[in-house]
Amino acid sequence: MRLFLSDDAGVRELTDGDQPIIRVAAPDLQRARRVRARIRSGTEDLAVILDVTVAVAGDFRSARRAFDATDSDETIRYAGTVAGLVGLLGDIETAGVADGVTLIPASDGQDLSRIGHDVLRGLASRDQARAS
Numbered sequence: 001m002r003l004f005l006s007d008d009a010g011v012r013e014l015t016d017g018d019q020p021i022i023r024v025a026a027p028d029l030q031r032a033r034r035v036r037a038r039i040r041s042g043t044e045d046l047a048v049i050l051d052v053t054v055a056v057a058g059d060f061r062s063a064r065r066a067f068d069a070t071d072s073d074e075t076i077r078y079a080g081t082v083a084g085l086v087g088l089l090g091d092i093e094t095a096g097v098a099d100g101v102t103l104i105p106a107s108d109g110q111d112l113s114r115i116g117h118d119v120l121r122g123l124a125s126r127d128q129a130r131a132s
Contacts, residue, residue, distance in 0.1 A: 051102045
């Protein structure tokens with residue numbers, strides 16, 4: 001699973017992928033999976049990276065407050081804890097929805113770099129547990 005961050009500092013990858021990427025946005029995981037299948041059926045070998053707008057806090061209610069009524073429904077939205085986000089990303093990978101994600105903060109108050117590194121540690125722990 002490739003992991004990108006998109007914030008005021010620009011778009012940067014926290015993982016080391018060598019495939020060229022194409023970023024996509026979708027309002028739900030089913031549509032994202034169809035888009036990935038269509039892209040991957042082409043002749044180019046591209047990694048499909050799904051945009052996910054995130055609000056991470058210690059609990060769901062606190063995280064949910066980061067989204068306001070003007071937020072777009074054009075991207076997958078996640079509000080919750082880092083552990084829940086790790087679970088979502090694992091499901092995205094397992095179900096073949098995308099080859100990676102771009103995390104986009106739902107609000108300016110999110111420390112996206114910290115969240116990204118916490119997610120990477122969570123994914124690594126999950127992979128180690130599966131290998132055992």
